[in-house]
Amino acid sequence: MGKWPLYYNEKMETIDQERLRSLQENKLKRQLKYIWKNSPFYQKKFKESGLSPGDFKTLEDLKKFPFTTKDELRVSQSQHPPLGDHRAAPMEKIIRIHSSSGTTGQPSFVGVTKHDHRVWTELTARSIYTQGIRPDDIVLHAVGLTFFVGGLPVKDAIEALGAAFVPIGTGASDRVATTAQLLQANALHCTPSYALYLAEYLRSKLKMEPSELGFKKIISGAEPGAGVPSIRKKIQEDFGCILTEGLGNSDAAPIIFGECPNQKGMHFCAQEFILCELIDPDTGEVLEMEDDATGELVYTLIDRECCPLIRFRTRDRITVWTSPCECGRTSFRIRCIGRTDDMLIVLGVNVFPSAIKDVVSSLRPKTTGEIQILLDKPGPKVDPPMKIQVEYSKNITDLHSLKHEIEGLLREKLVFKADVDLVPGGALPRYEMKAKWIRKLYEE
């Protein structure tokens, strides 16, 4: 990477944290006044809490302000179509509308003004540059372009930083293979599930090794997989590449965190645009950001015109590190363990599907790494033993001892009792976008 600058925005990425705090404080003061004037939703919400923008004097005061939840945004949108009464910019200023597909059917829309678009492009380009993409790279985009924020905004960011963007889309693995070779593309943007799927596809359908495609960099996101050690190891070995991950949020911004090639967690890359808090997900109490602290990530947008968010609960469970990274970036780093919605609780112990996937994948090549957690009633509480289907590899004959080995390892590492049902390799579904590690056996 020698010939390119180390940073996309050196001033912001290496800013002194005290200076950043005062910058964020000033921007949030301005943002609160703007919202108070323009967003009926927030005006009402603040009034109900007996607050006005004047009550925010220093960053310490932020915790007096109420949280915003995804459900509130949904209600706001359905009662005040098209974008909800949290919207703070007139329709004439809005240039694009994105949506999260959502699990409940109704899409939730996010409007973007020209200013918001510039902000999104800057912070997303910063994250992607941090992930190792440089102007002379050719990036195949094996992710959808429509609707969601991981599509067009990522295209804008990759083009803004000067790399060549190749829109492939999803469900086009043959096209990925031929285009990669014809263009000698060296980078791929996809979900970790897709990278795993593509490796299998190349070997079984095209009789070629994934490393023959020549990708040196894979940038991933949209699900926790790329940060799961055994999944990362497999993708990097299969493709002969460095895998870095990013994290965004469809209501906040496309890619807010980007991992540098030192792979010690994702750096916060939206310094002057978003303020992050770490909270206890049960009590809402603000937690100190320090090495190995865990909790829920909360975003406050401090430079947003159309769809502002104050203390938005992401439901992302993260671990934080603040100790310096060798790359010189001064921002804190995180790893996303999973989403609150995916979390299971077995006799009081929190279990994330990504952790189960990691344990099972660590037993490769005895297992293929594929799992399905079977729930016969709605979670998060699961009565032990938790039923988990695990794929075994072709040449395994002693299934009895493999079952015991997996159950023993799950008990030792994740402290819960599992009942493992071994199924032959290839029996479980594969996913080209986000993997679904939980199968619900009950009627919803």
Ligand SMILES: [Zn+2]
């Ligand atoms: Zn770093």
